[in-house]
Amino acid sequence: xxxxxxxxxxxxxxxxxxxxxxxxxxxxADPEMAIRNARDVYTRRNEGVSIWAVRSSxxxxxxxxxxxxxxxxxxxxxxxxxxxxxMPEEVKHL
Amino acid sequence: xxAGIDTAVDTATDAEMDNERRLxxxxxxxxxxxxxxxxxxxxxxxxGPIIEEDLALTNVGLDLIGQARLWLSFAGEVEARYAGKRRxxxxxxxxxxxxEFRNLLLVEQPNGNYGDTTARQFLFDAWHLLVLRALADSxxxxxxxxxxxxxxxxxxxVERSGxxxxxxxxxxxxxxxxxxxxxxxxxxxxxxxxxxxxTELALVDAGVAADVRALEAPWRQTVEALxxxxxxxxxxxxxxxxxxxxxxxxxxxxxxLGHLLAEMQFLPRAYPGARx
Numbered sequence: 041x042x043x044x045x046x047x048x049x050x051x052x053x054x055x056x057x058x059x060x061x062x063x064x065x066x067x068x069a070d071p072e073m074a075i076r077n078a079r080d081v082y083t084r085r086n087e088g089v090s091i092w093a094v095r096s097s098x099x100x101x102x103x104x105x106x107x108x109x110x111x112x113x114x115x116x117x118x119x120x121x122x123x124x125x126x127m128p129e130e131v132k133h134l
Numbered sequence: 135x136x137a138g139i140d141t142a143v144d145t146a147t148d149a150e151m152d153n154e155r156r157l158x159x160x161x162x163x164x165x166x167x168x169x170x171x172x173x174x175x176x177x178x179x180x181x182g183p184i185i186e187e188d189l190a191l192t193n194v195g196l197d198l199i200g201q202a203r204l205w206l207s208f209a210g211e212v213e214a215r216y217a218g219k220r221r222x223x224x225x226x227x228x229x230x231x232x233x234e235f236r237n238l239l240l241v242e243q244p245n246g247n248y249g250d251t252t253a254r255q256f257l258f259d260a261w262h263l264l265v266l267r268a269l270a271d272s273x274x275x276x277x278x279x280x281x282x283x284x285x286x287x288x289x290x291x292v293e294r295s296g297x298x299x300x301x302x303x304x305x306x307x308x309x310x311x312x313x314x315x316x317x318x319x320x321x322x323x324x325x326x327x328x329x330x331x332x333t334e335l336a337l338v339d340a341g342v343a344a345d346v347r348a349l350e351a352p353w354r355q356t357v358e359a360l361x362x363x364x365x366x367x368x369x370x371x372x373x374x375x376x377x378x379x380x381x382x383x384x385x386x387x388x389x390x391l392g393h394l395l396a397e398m399q400f401l402p403r404a405y406p407g408a409r410x
Contacts, residue, residue: 045184066186067184067186068186069301072297073297076190076294076297077186077187077190080186080189080190080193081186081189081190084189084193
């Protein structure tokens with residue numbers, strides 16, 4: 041395992057999408073190879089116009105064990121959601 | 135009508151037919167090299183050193199099959215114009231014997247180790263890109279159109295294979311030795327890439343074909359610069375296979391092509407007209 045190439049997370053911006061979206065991961069020896077491999081593994085069917093690759097070890101993630109502490113409090117506070125305003129018909133894309 | 139007029143008409147037609155025959159042969163040369171190389175790359179499916187490489191290499195193979203289809207379809211149409219029979223891309227790919235194949239000797243060489251495959255790919259890609267770019271100015275609009283489309287893909291192929299030459303050549307002692315051996319072993323198949331026979335020269339004069347004689351200098355420049363970066367020595371220019379007009383482009387192949395075709399053509403020959 042020590043000889044394995046590092047893992048990278050791949051983000052692709054699709055033809056119409058505004059933001060890069062996580063599509064998966066892959067192995068590569070360095071940044072250049074990561075982009076190239078991402079191109080070959082994840083954009084073979086013309087899926088994207090831009091690629092980001094990030095070393096998986098550089099991703100800071102929340103712990104599943106902290107789920108309640110992090111996300112529960114928002115559930116009970118309905119006043120944090122803007123659901124009490126009547127929306128005019130003319131306003132689109134909300 | 136007078137006999138003189140008939141003769142003049144026949145002569146003109148014969149000359150035109152000759153041009154069509156040459157064009158057919160030339161289109162096979164353009165189509166057979168990517169076709170045969172794609173078959174070689176397909177042999178790596180499921181056996182690549184890592185899955186990312188496995189996918190990437192066979193992607194290149196699929197690009198090449200796409201290009202071969204365009205060239206061979208066009209070849210079939212050209213043949214119909216003078217021969218009165220029409221073979222489609224599949225018939226041309228699967229029902230010709232090795233002596234009728236016009237691919238370069240380089241692309242039919244066996245895969246060997248990954249260094250051999252990479253070296254073969256790079257030497258071909260560098261040539262392929264130059265040819266397609268030259269063909270973008272072809273007097274035949276269909277040839278130009280196919281070449282422009284292919285050149286975009288091949289620009290990526292040469293970057294990819296070149297990158298691997300550097301990684302392996304300038305890698306460990308073992309990968310360096312293997313890459314040097316791969317380049318040394320394949321070098322003698324590069325000579326015919328820059329030889330033009332009468333068929334090709336007639337089409338060069340007509341503005342249709344690429345003049346490969348003029349591509350040797352830029353090819354050497356690209357290859358030598360990259361090999362230097364990869365710390366690989368450029369082999370001495372010794373004996374070249376397929377020189378003197380008897381090579382892959384004339385249908386004189388190495389022993390490897392027949393074996394490759396046996397596998398590639400088995401199914402359509404054993405089950406004529408088989409469909410998915």
